[in-house]
Amino acid sequence: MQPRAVDATGVAHEKAGADARIVSLVPSVTELLFALGLERQIVGRTGFCVHPRDKVRNVPKVGGTKAVNIHAIRALQPTHLIVNMDENERDTVEQLRAFVPHVVVTHPQTPQDNHSLYALLGAIFEREQEARRLSDAFQARLDEAASHAFAAQNVLYVIWREPWMTVARDTYISAMLRLVNWQTLPDVQGGAAGAARYPTFDFDHAPWLAGVDRILLSSEPYRFTQAHCDALKRDARVAGKRIELIDGEMVSWYGVRAIEGIAYLLKRAAGE
Template sequence: MQPRAVDAAGVAHETAGADARIVSLVPSVTETLFALGLDKQIVGRTGFCVHPHDKVREIRKVGGTKAVKLDAIRALRPTHLIVNIDENERDTVEQLRAFVPHIVVTHPQTPQDNLALYALLGAIFDHTQEAESLNERLEARLREAMERAHTLAAQNVLYLIWREPWMTVARDTYIAAMLRLVNWHTLPDTRGGVAGAARYPMLDFDDAPWLAQVDRILLSSEPYRFTPTHRDALARDPRLAGKRIELIDGEMASWYGVRAIDGVAYLLRRASSA
């Protein structure tokens, strides 16, 4: 059978048979595999793969996105392993190549890239109709965002993903691209490249001249789980006086795949209520 789909690493994959055994090391992709109707072929997932709740609990855990249990994966005898450039360690993936026949690399960098992700997974696992359905739903959301963007006030936002040290996102990350759909523009205006720490830079509130331009500070629910206590503490910080500080559902802003469909709608609601 001829290769039909090319992943983010440039590898062409043939269509898998119904006996494919899939391990996903990417939480958002795990959720998407279920949305594509591949329930019976998913045999392994990380502890961070928590959606859909009622289905993932039946799937064996193989560690985390970075602390992967190689022996647990080996025991599952997967035919396909799905990884992500940002979320999984290259060295770990290389070790897995020794016994997993097919490794599918993903790397969506914009909301629009999800269309190619649906098509890729649909083609590899022979669920093209389900992929086309997701495609249509996301395209409708993206059209809505485009039509409404000019009605939304432009905002400069600081999107925080960690504390001690404080960490944010570069402008060429998926999160920043999602926020741009609703006319929210991340600061600082930095770009981190294809992968690596520069995509998620550390910052010091005492050494951030661009901070004066920030209208809104968004505290993500992941990977660090910011709470109302953190929000209230920052609101008392004199360096942030006059800034709107609020919590945001990190899954809606950072999870690609099927979650992007609801994510775009969520961000539109948030921006419209500003």
């Protein structure tokens, strides 16, 4: 049988067949697998794979995205493991590679990469028609975003505290925000020498902070709450800036969630 799809590491994968047993270590991909109609073939997922809520509860947990229970996965006898370059540890994936026949690596870096993600999983698991439907729906959202002329905003997208952390411009999150003309600060590329994709920062030593129009406190991976938001609004270092919570799933989850995510960002940018 000839290979049908190539993953993010250049590995070509053949069609899986109806007896595929899938373990997903990527929350957004788990949701996508259900959207592709693969419910009966998903045998394992992380505790962070929480969508669709009414269906994932029936799938055994195998730890977290990084704290993976290797023995639990071995017991499930998967034929396919879905991982992501950013979310899963390389050493863990290599240990799993020793007994999982097919490891599919994903790495969407821009919203447009969702098209290839749909096609990749659709081809491997013989859900090409479902994948095309998702791709069409996603393209409609991209077209809708492109039809608007949003005022430029410089944003600080905060994903963690103690230490404070944000996102570089070559991350999926930053690319999603650019769809509504929100440009992330600081202006750094995680691929640059010595730079991090998710850099730390200090409110006392961030000269670029003066150029920030709004600060977005994400609901994940750190669960910022209204209390955090209110506390930061009282901080003199960010006086005069718009500070608000944002749904991290809508911005950082690729796959089927990205379709709803663009609609969410369009409403936020329009001030609704």
